[in-house]
Amino acid sequence: MASEARLYTFSPETTAQLRKFKLSTSRDSKPKARIYVIDKNTLEIKQEGGETFTSLEELSGELPENSPRFVLLSHPVVLKSGRASTPYVMLYYMPVTADHKMRMIYAGAKELFRNTADASKILDVVDEDEVAAVEETLVAG
DSSP, X not given: OHHHHHHSBOXXXXXXXXXXXXXXXXXXXXXXXXXXXXXTTTOBEEESTTOOBOSHHHHHHHSOSSSOEEEEEEOOEEOTTSOEEOOEEEEEEXXXXXXXXXXXXXXXXXXXXXXXXXXXXXXXXXXXXXXXXXXXXXXXX
């Protein structure tokens, strides 16, 4: 991870945003998601657009068809056991049509972003349908 930390960067503002987002969504009754992008020239990881999404449908409509993204998602669910939970996960969005260079850039930063954002797990998704099905994955445990 040391080499990734030297290659990819987070601004102090982004690091603070990541922490604040996790803390502010832990007890939320609605899903919340933010999209993050890697600047291919500077390799800085930052929030894309500044918007917080409140539904998986809205989120999936904003993801590009040909470019990878990282998504942080806090989604309240009722587990099969009947217990309420709000998992905080990272979606690793990698469409099959993504450029090979961008695939490599995002693959290299995957674990660094997860660790910096303090997400509990990573869910790999490749299209809008898989993003919409994330809630089922979270309920299953």
